Amino acid sequence: MALIKSISGIRGTIGGIPGETLSPIDVVRFTAAYGSMLINKNEDNKKVVIGRDGRISGSMIQGLVSNTLIALGLDVVDVGLSTTPTVEMAVVFENAVGGIILTASHNPKEWNALKLLNEKGEFINGEEGKQLLEIAAKEEFKFAGVDQLGKYTTSNDTLEKHIAAILSYPLVDINAIKKAKFKVVVDAINSSGAIAVPELLKALGAKDITVLNGEITGQFAHNPEPLPEHLRDLSNEVNKQGAHIGIAVDPDVDRLCFVCEDGSLFGEEYTLVAVADYVLQHRKGNTVSNMSSTRALKDITLKHGGEYFSSAVGEVNVVTKMKAVNAVIGGEGNGGIIVPDLHYGRDALIGIALFLSHLALQKKTVKQLRNSYPDYFISKNKIELQKDVNIDKIFTHIKKKYKKNPINTEDGLKIEFDNDWVHLRTSNTEPIIRIYAESNSETIAANIAKRIMGDITEGMQ
Numbered sequence: 001m002a003l004i005k006s007i008s009g010i011r012g013t014i015g016g017i018p019g020e021t022l023s024p025i026d027v028v029r030f031t032a033a034y035g036s037m038l039i040n041k042n043e044d045n046k047k048v049v050i051g052r053d054g055r056i057s058g059s060m061i062q063g064l065v066s067n068t069l070i071a072l073g074l075d076v077v078d079v080g081l082s083t084t085p086t087v088e089m090a091v092v093f094e095n096a097v098g099g100i101i102l103t104a105s106h107n108p109k110e111w112n113a114l115k116l117l118n119e120k121g122e123f124i125n126g127e128e129g130k131q132l133l134e135i136a137a138k139e140e141f142k143f144a145g146v147d148q149l150g151k152y153t154t155s156n157d158t159l160e161k162h163i164a165a166i167l168s169y170p171l172v173d174i175n176a177i178k179k180a181k182f183k184v185v186v187d188a189i190n191s192s193g194a195i196a197v198p199e200l201l202k203a204l205g206a207k208d209i210t211v212l213n214g215e216i217t218g219q220f221a222h223n224p225e226p227l228p229e230h231l232r233d234l235s236n237e238v239n240k241q242g243a244h245i246g247i248a249v250d251p252d253v254d255r256l257c258f259v260c261e262d263g264s265l266f267g268e269e270y271t272l273v274a275v276a277d278y279v280l281q282h283r284k285g286n287t288v289s290n291m292s293s294t295r296a297l298k299d300i301t302l303k304h305g306g307e308y309f310s311s312a313v314g315e316v317n318v319v320t321k322m323k324a325v326n327a328v329i330g331g332e333g334n335g336g337i338i339v340p341d342l343h344y345g346r347d348a349l350i351g352i353a354l355f356l357s358h359l360a361l362q363k364k365t366v367k368q369l370r371n372s373y374p375d376y377f378i379s380k381n382k383i384e385l386q387k388d389v390n391i392d393k394i395f396t397h398i399k400k401k402y403k404k405n406p407i408n409t410e411d412g413l414k415i416e417f418d419n420d421w422v423h424l425r426t427s428n429t430e431p432i433i434r435i436y437a438e439s440n441s442e443t444i445a446a447n448i449a450k451r452i453m454g455d456i457t458e459g460m461q
Helices: 024-041 058-071 084-093 126-138 158-167 174-180 193-203 232-241 269-282 296-303 315-325 348-362 366-371 391-401 442-460
Strands: 003-006 009-013 047-052 075-081 098-102 111-117 152-154 183-187 208-212 245-249 256-259 286-290 308-311 327-332 336-338 377-384 413-417 420-426 432-439
Touching: 009 024, 024 058, 024 098, 024 111, 024 126, 047 058, 047 084, 058 075, 058 098, 058 111, 075 084, 084 098, 084 111, 084 158, 084 348, 158 193, 158 348, 174 348, 183 193, 183 232, 193 208, 193 245, 193 348, 208 232, 232 245, 232 256, 245 348, 256 269, 256 348, 269 286, 269 296, 269 327, 269 336, 269 348, 269 366, 286 296, 286 315, 296 308, 308 315, 315 327, 315 336, 336 348, 348 366, 377 442, 391 413, 391 420, 391 442, 420 442, 432 442
Parallel strands: 047 075, 047 098, 075 152, 183 208, 183 245, 286 308, 286 327
Antiparallel strands: 003 009, 009 111, 098 111, 245 256, 327 336, 377 432, 413 420, 420 432
């Protein structure tokens, strides 16, 4: 059981001891800290948007969050079952001072989290996160008197507005998608994607849509992270139906990956590569992805005459770098697409619309499109951490061992091996070390990762 406080929000497992899990007491404490921070920042605007994914604990957490904000004197606009990008856009639609998304993203059903937004519908930055933790630790809350309690309202049209913004986005070619008559299979993983993705596809003109795991129960039919080992049913269904494409999202619909018409995986790393290729064909400019993402994005960017930049892992870090270099497209290799002139947030829905536009205009199959990109292989691994593990000791051991190689310490350790690389870092969302290694050989990538995992074990001793 765990409670993780980071730049990615307040995330933890449900049940257990306060202070060690995302208990009701912790939900109230951190919501009160966030609400207090908003009041300190802007006393005039009291509107806060909240929304949740389909998790079992979602309704319970929603009640705690909503009533805590009301007790502070803030007005709650509840958009209900929703997606992370929809809530981000709703903050702007509602001219709110902030927003909270109740989702643990790709984590299993026992997890939930408070993802915290600023008035632009973007994740709060590191300094604001630090301020929030200080307020929570000191419990510097001042609740409103009975006559100053906030109001509670609901909004039922935010997804409709989100989809309308996507349909009007200049690079989304609805006519081309309609003409292609795509047959689509969607894995909605028993969460908000069961509502959002089919509605978007219908609005884009797709009529032949099959939804797997379409009941919003929060009882995820498989591990909700859209990785190859979790998408076998989707791949089989695409094959069985002779569909053109399979689409998988995570529970809060900010990550996206595709299945080719033959049931093979397009690769979540290549979601951003394909969308960037399409965007860069129409808009010259720079791109950004995090340090754990495939170098194929750099290859595509250079091909189109742009410049590629990397950032530390984490959506807020990618967004910061995108703004600094005026990137026209960016995101993360986990299938997160950020289209800055729509909004600065990972958004699977705009990703779907742009990918299908690209596919329709190219007049290729999904497999043919994938084969048009450089072939790299990333071996993605993780090691669970015990409470008493000394991360600094491990990293010092590995830096010493590879001191002759180029090493980047901006975010964990990234070590270069000629044309290959390995990146190891502690997760913002789980008590683990992630180890990603990339090569143009699947075997070499796996061997690099395996060697580094051995080094980590050595460093623990």
